[in-house]
Amino acid sequence: MFVLALFSGPATTLFAADSENTRPNVLWITSEDNGPHLGCYGDTYADTPHIDKLASRGTIYLNCWSNAPVCAPARTTLITGMYPTCLGAEHMRSMVKLPKQFLMYPQYLREAGYYCTNNSKEDYNVAKSGKVWDDSSRKAHWKNRKPGQPFFAVFNHTISHESKIRNRPHTLVHDPAKARVPAYHPDTPEVRHDWAQYYDRITEMDALVGKNLKELAEAGLADDTIIFYYGDHGSGMPRSKRWPYNSGLQVPLVIYIPPKFRNLASSDYQTDGESDRLVSFVDFAPTLLSLAGIEPPKHMQGYAFLGQHQTKPQDYLFGFRGRMDERYDLVRSVRNKRYVYIRNYMPHKEYGQYLNYMFQTPTTQVWKRMYDEGKLVPPQTYFWETKPAEELYDLQSDQDEVHNLVGSDKHLNVLNELREAQHQKLLAIRDLGFMPEAEIHRLADGRAPYLVGHNSQLYPMPEILAMADLASSRKPHCEAELLAGLKNSNDVVRYWAAMGFLIRGQQAVQQAAPQLRAALQDSSKSVRCIAAEALGRYGNQQDVQAGVKTLLSLSNLNKDGLYVAMLALNGLDKLGPEKTASVQDQIAKLPLKNDKIDRRLQNYVTRLVERIQEQQQQNEK
Known part of the structure; x- marks a missing residue:
């Protein structure tokens, strides 16, 4: 099996890292619109042999959040190491400036001598200033660097994107009868087809990840390269993507650190291991810089969890939702290892506001039609109704997040804890999402909204x-x-x-x-x-x-x-x-x-x- 070659490939090639080079290469393999629906995460419906094999050599992170449940804000978090909510960049496909002294993480890596490539999606909500990547295109590749030069490379796979789970015709490979339908979705043929097709796309994505790993191994670079595989936010199914529930924010994260760089690992990293450490996209840029031996700049708001400058584990993860395409909303969420708290600042708006793009999915269409016809019962009705101001869910006993515990006396302490954590984070980062988007741009007047x-x-x-x-x-x-x-x-x-x-x-x-x-x-x-x-x-x-x-x-x-x-x-x-x-x-x-x-x-x-x-x-x- 070719993934095995990742750890037993040729020792040297033209592009192999210099044996005296103590700086690791870093490879990020990303996929779009998929949660941890992988075999290595215990999902028996999934067929993901290549990622599972990578996980057997490294560590999977059980509690990783994308901070935003949709691509552009999530990618903004990644590229900046900051919460887009403090940059005026939380809204889907907005465009704002960064303060001049704030660089994007590839710029720090390039200053340190790394060759940085992105293949190929950017989709940031912040404008680039100066040269960010050595190459950002469909031809971008680590193999184009100078001999011996350390590299950082991103390969992004789109086959699991929302648009790919609804395109027809499609001959299903996964049996829709065996698909798990979450409690908030109606159990219909359309819904089962979409879930089965989603898993088909994940299998196709896994094969592409396998090709990335094989290419690295055949180049003799496996022993010199730290590998991250992760998704860019939750699944493209409605009420996952675009919603800062755990279902919209939790992503798979698999990290492999070769033996020669194990000194950069944290204590929770282990071969064929699992970590329950709370990590999120805002932590990725500081962690990457830390792995390269670069001290993360103080303006970055995440915490390095690997490398020379790693920090202690954090107690909470934070998520957010702003404008989604053409519809305005304001939601903030926070979780610890067991509970997730959601604060709806516009509770008069329905969860499922009409979004042109979201309504192209068959599941969305049949779900709304059945609601309008009075054919649904709670919790399948909730998505089409207005929101409570607060929500609290026990992820241990309620993975679908449908049993709101806000009124439970038994959970009052955890409610107050997470409510206060969320409140303090807003103040600490000076969350700009409470300012209307038009006011942000008016007051910024061409400057950085930060x-x-x-x-x-x-x-x-x-x-x-x-x-x-x-x-x-x-x-x-x-x-x-x-x-x-x-x-x-x-x-x-x-x-x-x-x-x-x-x-x-x-x-x-x-x-x-x-x-x-x-x-x-x-x-x-x-x-x-x-x-x-x-x-x-x-x-x-x-x-x-x-x-x-x-x-x-x-x-x-x-x-x-x-x-x-x-x-x-x-x-x-x-x-x-x-x-x-x-x-x-x-x-x-x-x-x-x-x-x-x-x-x-x-x-x-x-x-x-x-x-x-x-x-x-x-x-x-």
Whole structure:
């Protein structure tokens, strides 16, 4: 079997590392949209011989999180060694600047003499400054380095991506009857087919990993190369990908350290071993630098878990969710080795907001259709309903995370522990996600948003977080505090105060109607959007008309910018086709493109407009 050659290949070749070189090569093999659904993780349905063999020579990490449950923010965490939430980069396919003194990890490696290649996906939410890779392309390869030069190389495999589990026709190899259907999914032929096809793609991905390992062995580099295999976030199935549950954040991580570099290993590393150490993507860049003998820069927020500069194990992992494609949301999560806590700051939004891309998956379509037809029972119904402010799950007894323990007296201590850990992390990194995306870009004004987040005048984090906590808690009898928030001098505090009324619904909005009407003229367009949505959904007839008019006026991306337009269009969509019927012609005339916008964001306004029109057409039938 060719993977065995990885550990018994030729001793030297043209590109073999110099025997006197004490710096290891590092090979990262990554795969897209798959959790730890591998044989080496005890999944008997999986067929992954090559990764399993690698695991038998190294260590698997049982508790590894991607920090973000979707590709671009997760990859931003990797490339920076920082939480994108403090960079203004948490949103799916946003683009922001880093402070000039913050480099991406390949730049530190290249300064130290490493040849760095990426084959080939980048998809970062932060702009590159200067030369990052020696080569980042489909032809990028460690073999193009100078003789004896240490290398760092990434090979990224896309065959397990979400788009590959729904493309048809596909002849299944895995028996769908034997697939495990999680408790939150309905047990239908479509769902079983998608799960079986997902496992088929994992097997195909495993074969590609095997080719990477074989090539390394045949080059005689196995004894000189530390190997990481990992996925980029949870599976592409709905309620895994895009959601900061453990199911969306847990990824496989297998690391092999050859004997000559075992001095760089940690105490929990062992051959054919398992580590329950808590590690996440924010730790990868510091760990990589540590393996290369480079002290991680102080601005990196992760902790090295291998190498010369390794640190002690951490007690928690942290996850996040921001805007997913065209839909806004704000969720934070934290876990220890047993429990995961989730904080929903926009609980008035359904889990399964309509995302054009997600709804192309057959599982999503049949799941929503059955919900609309009343054919589902809890926990299969939860995904299509609004969220509680807090969630707590015992991963030991509830791997599908469907039994919320927030109301359990028995779990009050762990709830308070994780709640406080999450709160302190937000403050420590100065999480910018509580600022509307449009405000981030307006205040940054071409600079790095990180600098805005660390300016206490522009971003009084404790005050903003206190209002966001209050607004999203659904705590009763706090109208006076929310009304005071609407008068605050800070735009973001006012935004969360308006959000607090929207979250509480009709009675609260009607009580605060005069103040919300005044907020339609707020200096912040983001505040106007939320006030307009609140009045449009829960106000009287005149309020509805004013809300629609305000949201429509803010939906022109050429006039008000992409992020304001997306927020306004999300509001119009939530008002529904009956309330927006009179402005459908104007919605149809909205500009859909702007060549100055990053190409990855070009379709989001189009999707929102098309969805509003589609809902109107369905309503008229």
